[in-house]
Amino acid sequence: QVTLKESGPVLVKPTETLTLTCTVSGFSLSNARMGVSWIRQPPGKALEWLAHIFSNDEKSYSTSLKSRLTISKDTSKSQVVLTMTNMDPVDTATYYCARSVRGVIPPYYYYMDVWGKGTTVTVSS
Amino acid sequence: DIQMTQSPSTLSASVGDRVTITCRASQSISSWLAWYQQKPGKAPKLLIYKASSLESGVPSRFSGSGSGTEFTLTISSLQPDDFATYYCQQYNSRWTFGQGTKVEIK
Numbered sequence: 001q002v003t004l005k006e007s008g009p010v011l012v013k014p015t016e017t018l019t020l021t022c023t024v025s026g027f028s029l030s031n032a033r034m035g036v037s038w039i040r041q042p043p044g045k046a047l048e049w050l051a052h053i054f055s056n057d058e059k060s061y062s063t064s065l066k067s068r069l070t071i072s073k074d075t076s077k078s079q080v081v082l083t084m085t086n087m088d089p090v091d092t093a094t095y096y097c098a099r100s101v102r103g104v105i106p107p108y109y110y111y112m113d114v115w116g117k118g119t120t121v122t123v124s125s
Numbered sequence: 126d127i128q129m130t131q132s133p134s135t136l137s138a139s140v141g142d143r144v145t146i147t148c149r150a151s152q153s154i155s156s157w158l159a160w161y162q163q164k165p166g167k168a169p170k171l172l173i174y175k176a177s178s179l180e181s182g183v184p185s186r187f188s189g190s191g192s193g194t195e196f197t198l199t200i201s202s203l204q205p206d207d208f209a210t211y212y213c214q215q216y217n218s219r220w221t222f223g224q225g226t227k228v229e230i231k
Contacts, residue, residue, distance in 0.1 A: 047163075109157045109216050109217065112214075112220075113180070
C-alpha cells in the first residue's frame with residue numbers, strides 16, 4: 001500500500017524558513033517511473049503546485065516561487081524535504097505531498113496518483 | 126507557464142443529472158491532463174489521467190475527453206457521493222491546476 005505523510009511545524013513566524021518532510025512508504029524514491037511533488041492549498045482556494053523531484057534527483061520548481069523553494073530527498077530514509085524561505089501570512093495553507101508516476105512507453109510525463117493527507121501551516125507573528 | 130481555466134466555477138445539480146465540466150489550456154498540452162476530486166478537509170483524489178484514462182477503482186460514471194487545449198469531465202449520473210470540487214491539471218510542462226469547479230446540490 002502506497003502512503004505519503006507530511007510533517008512539519010503548525011505555526012511559523014513571518015520571515016522564517018519553513019521545512020516540511022514527506023515520508024513515503026510502499027514505493028522507493030529510486031524507482032525511475034516515480035517522483036514526488038509538493039502542492040499547497042490556501043484556505044478556500046485552489047491547488048497550487050510548488051516543486052517536484054524525480055528519481056534521478058532532477059528538480060523542478062514553480063516559476064513564481066522558485067527563488068524561495070528547495071526540494072531534496074533522502075532515498076535511504078524514504079523522505080522528501082521542502083524548504084520555503086521568507087514565509088509570509090499569504091503562505092498560510094495546507095501543504096500536500098503526492099507521488100507522481102509515468103507510463104512505461106515514452107514520451108514520459110508524470111501525473112500525481114497518490115496524495116498525503118496534508119499538513120496545515122499558519123504564518124503569523 | 127501554461128494556464129488552466131475551468132468552467133463553470135460552481136455547478137448546481139441534482140442526483141441523477143448528467144454533469145459536464147470544461148477545462149481549457151492556454152496552449153496545447155496534447156492529452157497530458159488529469160482530473161481530481163476533492164471533498165472538504167480531504168486530499169484530492171485522482172479520477173482521470175491522460176485526458177480519458179480512468180484511474181483504477183473510480184466508478185465508470187466518470188469519463189474524460191479532449192485533447193490539445195479543450196477538455197471535459199463528465200459524470201453520467203450524479204450520485205450523492207459526487208458532490209465535491211473538481212480540478213483539472215496539466216502535466217505537459219511542469220504542473221498547473223485549474224481554479225476548480227464546485228458541484229453542489231440543487
